[in-house]
Structure formats: structure tokens, C-alpha cells
Amino acid sequence: MNTHSHNHDTESIGDRRLGFAIAINMLLTLAQVVGGILSGSLSLIADALHNFSDAASLLIAWVARKIGRQPADHFRTFGYKRAEVIATLINLVTLVLVGLYLAYEALWRIYEPQIIEGWMVVIVAAIALVIDLATAFLTFTMSKHSMNIRAAFLHNVSDALASLGVIVAGTLILLYEWYWSDTLITLLIAAYVLYQAATMLPKTIHILMQGTPEGIVIDDVITAMQQVTNVINVHHVHIWQLDEHQNALEAHVLLSDYSQLDKVKGELKTALAQKFSIGHSTLEFEIKECKYDQC
Incomplete structure (x- = not known):
């Protein structure tokens, strides 16, 4: 099996996992809404909305993966991989909002303790926890190699923790009336x-702002390039990330001997790829003390 076929199979498996995760989260949302209406529990309906946000985050990640595979065209000459970075930003921003909302709810309950409406809420939260853990399991492996999936994975982890919190705090309140445990x-x-x-937002914004990739120092790159024979000076250097896994560079290279251009260019590109994982480089060559029409 060649590399392309292997990557295609891996992507297909990933898509199926995401699709299944979206489906079970939507079913859980529907079940919680029905359960909340039948039991009159507002907290169940609120948790249903939280699960819906998880399904939405997974859907955003899934759509971004699909868009990111589109080949480059005359509208997007670098391709569409940054769709996943944008999806990461969207999901991380909503994750911050979820965190702030949870903090607000917790502090508000100091003044107005929430009464757990029977063991039914705890039981449904336990079911939700199982679903959240299943979803997290489906996306865990994929999250190691994609910040897009990692952001959606964190949504599910946060929801799993919230469900666990409902179970623990609800049980403590029902048995011992420890209302402070909920807060x-x-x-x-x-x-x-x-x-x-x-921890993820700065890296995501850094990519979108075309910052220098983490672990690469521009001075080190210039030094390595200037060590190539016939290279006098390297300037106007720009290094950025096309997406999470692809680095790019553009630079001006001053040569002492223009007749060695092809050899120097090959050596520079090899050094950039091997030492700094820069796979896309655009080099503009100049000759020392040349006349204007020869440069």
C-alpha cells in the first residue's frame, strides 16, 4: 500500500469516527431535551444545550477537515489547510466562553444554591458521562496530530468533567446536603x-498571524544557509507556517558565483528541509556587485 492510499484510509477512518461521535452526541442531546421536558428539569435541558455545543464543535472540526483536503486553486494558491486552524480558533473561543460561563454559574450558586431534582438528574448525567467518554475515546488518537480535532476533543473532555461534576456534587447534595461541593x-x-x-490559543493565533514556527530561530536558519558554498549573505528572510504541519520560507540570497546557481539552490533547499523541516521555500538570488540590468 502506498503512502497516499494509507493517508486516504486513515482520513476515511477519522471521518467515520467523527461522524459517529456527532451522531451519538445529537442523540444524547435529543434524549436530554425529552427527559428534561418530561421530568420538568431545567438543568437537564441546560445540559442538553451543552451537549449540542459539543456536537457543533465536532461538526465544525469535521467540515474543516473536508475543506482542508481541497487542492490548491487560483483562489487559494496555498490550498485550504488553514480551514482547520480557523476551526480550531472558533472552537477554542467557544471553549473559553464555556469556561467563563461555568465560573459564573459556580459563583452565582454561592448566593442561590441549586437544588438537585432527584436521582433522575444524576442518572442522566451518568449516561451523558458514558457518551462523552465514548466521544473522547473516538477522537483522542486523532487529537494528537491535529489541533483542529484537539480543540473539539477538549470540548468533549470539558463536558465529561461537567457530567462527572453533576454526579459527584449531586450525590453529595442529596446524601449530605453539601451544597458547597457543587460550587x-x-x-x-x-x-x-x-x-x-x-495553552492552545496562542499557538493558533500565532499560525494565523504568520509567526515564525515554534522551535525555529531565524538567525540559525540564516547561519545554516550562509554556510552553503558561494553564498555570501542571506537577507529579507520570512518564515511562517502554512498550517500546523507545513513550514514555508522566502529569502534573498547573495551569491559570489552565479554560474553555480542550480547547485546552490539545491543545497539550500536540502538544508532547509533537513535541518528546519521547511518544505516550501522561495529564494530570490542576487549576484555580488552586479549591474542593475544583470541582478
Whole structure:
């Protein structure tokens, strides 16, 4: 099996996993809405909306994956891979909003403790926890290699923690009337959600702002390029990420001998690829002390 076929099979498996995760989250949302209406539990309906946001985050990630595979065209000459970075930003921003909302709810309950409406809410939360863990399991492996899927994965982890919080706090309240446990657990979950979002947001924004890839120092790149024979100077260097996995560079290269252009260009591109994982490079060559019409 060639690499292209293997990648295609991996992508197909990933799409099926995401599709299944979206489906079970939508079914859970529907079940919670019905359960909330029948039991008169507002908290169940609120949790249904939370699960719907998880399904939406997975759908955004799935659509972005589809768009990201589109080949480059005359509208998007670098291709569409940044669709996944944009989807990551959308999901991370909503994750921050979820974290802030959880913190707000937790602090508000200090003044107005929420009464858990019987064991039914705890049981439904347990079912939701199972679904959330199943969804997280489906996306965990994919999240290691894609910030887009990682952001959606964090949505599901946050929801799983929220469901776990309902079970623990609800049980403690029903058995011992420890209302403070609800506030404490919710604040801990909110802190975790905000921390995870804060660790990913800077990297996502850095890519969209065309920042230098993490782990690459421009001076090191220039030094490595200037070590190639016949290269006198390298300037006007720009390095950025096309997407999460592809680095790009453009630079001006001053040569001492223009007759060695093809050899120098090959050596530069090899050095950039091997030392800095820069697969896309655009080099403009100049000759030392040339006349204007020869440069």
C-alpha cells in the first residue's frame, strides 16, 4: 500500500469516527431535551444545550477537515489547510466562553444554591458521562496530530468533567446536603477548561498571524544557509507556517558565483528541509556587485 492510499484510509477512518461521535452526541442531546421536558428539569435541558455545543464543535472540526483536503486553486494558491486552524480558533473561543460561563454559574450558586431534582438528574448525567467518554475515546488518537480535532476533543473532555461534576456534587447534595461541593467542583472544571484553551490559543493565533514556527530561530536558519558554498549573505528572510504541519520560507540570497546557481539552490533547499523541516521555500538570488540590468 502506498503512502497516499494509507493517508486516504486513515482520513476515511477519522471521518467515520467523527461522524459517529456527532451522531451519538445529537442523540444524547435529543434524549436530554425529552427527559428534561418530561421530568420538568431545567438543568437537564441546560445540559442538553451543552451537549449540542459539543456536537457543533465536532461538526465544525469535521467540515474543516473536508475543506482542508481541497487542492490548491487560483483562489487559494496555498490550498485550504488553514480551514482547520480557523476551526480550531472558533472552537477554542467557544471553549473559553464555556469556561467563563461555568465560573459564573459556580459563583452565582454561592448566593442561590441549586437544588438537585432527584436521582433522575444524576442518572442522566451518568449516561451523558458514558457518551462523552465514548466521544473522547473516538477522537483522542486523532487529537494528537491535529489541533483542529484537539480543540473539539477538549470540548468533549470539558463536558465529561461537567457530567462527572453533576454526579459527584449531586450525590453529595442529596446524601449530605453539601451544597458547597457543587460550587467547588464547577470552579475546578472551569479552571481546567480555561487552562487548556489558554495553552492552545496562542499557538493558533500565532499560525494565523504568520509567526515564525515554534522551535525555529531565524538567525540559525540564516547561519545554516550562509554556510552553503558561494553564498555570501542571506537577507529579507520570512518564515511562517502554512498550517500546523507545513513550514514555508522566502529569502534573498547573495551569491559570489552565479554560474553555480542550480547547485546552490539545491543545497539550500536540502538544508532547509533537513535541518528546519521547511518544505516550501522561495529564494530570490542576487549576484555580488552586479549591474542593475544583470541582478
